[in-house]
Amino acid sequence: GQNIDQPTEMTATEGAIVQINCTYQTSGFNGLFWYQQHAGEAPTFLSYNVLDGLEEKGRFSSFLSRSKGYSYLLLKELQMKDSASYLCAVLDSNYQLIWGAGTKLIIKP
Amino acid sequence: ETGVTQTPRHLVMGMTNKKSLKCEQHLGHNAMYWYKQSAKKPLELMFVYNFKEQTENNSVPSRFSPECPNSSHLFLHLHTLQPEDSALYLCASSQDRDPNTGELFFGEGSRLTVL
Numbered sequence: 365g366q367n368i369d370q371p372t373e374m375t376a377t378e379g380a381i382v383q384i385n386c387t388y389q390t391s392g393f394n395g396l397f398w399y400q401q402h403a404g405e406a407p408t409f410l411s412y413n414v415l416d417g418l419e420e421k422g423r424f425s426s427f428l429s430r431s432k433g434y435s436y437l438l439l440k441e442l443q444m445k446d447s448a449s450y451l452c453a454v455l456d457s458n459y460q461l462i463w464g465a466g467t468k469l470i471i472k473p
Numbered sequence: 474e475t476g477v478t479q480t481p482r483h484l485v486m487g488m489t490n491k492k493s494l495k496c497e498q499h500l501g502h503n504a505m506y507w508y509k510q511s512a513k514k515p516l517e518l519m520f521v522y523n524f525k526e527q528t529e530n531n532s533v534p535s536r537f538s539p540e541c542p543n544s545s546h547l548f549l550h551l552h553t554l555q556p557e558d559s560a561l562y563l564c565a566s567s568q569d570r571d572p573n574t575g576e577l578f579f580g581e582g583s584r585l586t587v588l
Contacts, residue, residue, distance in 0.1 A: 372513065397576070406475050406563070406579035451516070461577075463515035 366390045368464035370452050375470045376442055384437045384450050384467045392457020398426055398437045399451040401466070407451055410437070439469075447471045476500040479564050479580035486554065487588050494549040494583045496564030504570035505547045506577065507539060510561040522547060523570035554587045561585070 369387045376382040388396070395414040401407040413419055413428035413435060425438040439446055452464040477498045486492050498505065507519040521529035522541040536558075538550040547564055561584050565577040 368515065395574075404581070406477070406581045407577075408475065408579070409576050412574075412576065453516075455574075461518070465513055465515045 366454075366456065366462045368452055368454060368462055370450075370464040370467045372465070373468045373470065375472060376439075378442055378444060378471055378473050380442050381438065381440050382442060382469065384439075384452075384469065386435045386437070386452035386464055388433050388435070388452070388454045388462070388464075390433075390454045390456045390462050393430060394455040394457065394459060396426075396428055396435050397453045397455070397461070398435075399453065400448050401451060402448045410450075442471050444471050444473070475578050475580065477564055477566055477578050477580035479562075479583050481583055482581065483584045483586075485586045485588065486551070488554060488556070490554075491550070491552040493551065494562055494564075494585075496547040496549075496580055498545055498547075498564075498566040498578070498580075500566055500578060502566035502568050502578070503544055504567045505541060505544070506565040506567075507547065507549050508563040508565060508579075510563055510582065516563070520549075521570060528570060551585075554585075556587050559585055559587045 367389045398410040399407040400410050411426035418427045423440045428435045449466040449468045451466045454462045480495045504523045509517040518531050519533045520539040525541050536553050540548040561582040563582045564580040567577050
């Protein structure tokens with residue numbers, strides 16, 4: 365079966381750095397996505413990785429290792445508005461999106 | 474504002490009621506999707522429409538009936554639902570379905586409670 369694992373919940377402090385991990389086992393791989401979803405709002409696209417390495421976009425970075433079936437989302441200089449759920453999703457060989465259950469990130473002052 | 478609008482935002486219905494969820498996208502996309510989001514579970518893909526044609530139905534019970542009159546509008550008709558159908562129903566769109574590059578634009582969802 366296909367599976368995406370990510371922690372259910374994480375807590376971090378305002379101004380700090382947090383890393384949200386995602387491991388996957390899928391039938392093929394055509395890219396990995398991170399989405400952000402604030403409570404009561406629509407999920408919004410954050411990043412897409414298809415090659416190994418780190419992609420940086422402002423305070424957010426996403427890393428991919430295809431050989432390890434592993435990705436992480438790195439959030440720097442955390443702000444209270446970063447409190448949200450972060451969803452990891454993999455595009456499999458049939459171009460189907462396989463979703464993780466999401467990681468709820470709580471930022472404390 | 475993601476360009477995808479869903480109504481109603483909240484809906485409470487009894488098991489014998491019939492109701493509909495509506496989704497409209499203003500992005501000129503060709504593909505539209507219905508997802509079910511339950512607490513602490515992965516998003517579940519329900520239906521996919523590409524150029525108004527249904528291309529996927531992921532073993533969804535017949536008490537959920539989709540309708541796509543044009544590329545901008547998508548409905549989910551609900552009848553004789555069960556309490557376990559209570560969830561957030563998300564509509565999404567993408568430029569194309571094939572190949573699916575995966576970037577989806579979601580609406581804010583319709584929170585459904587079945588009593």
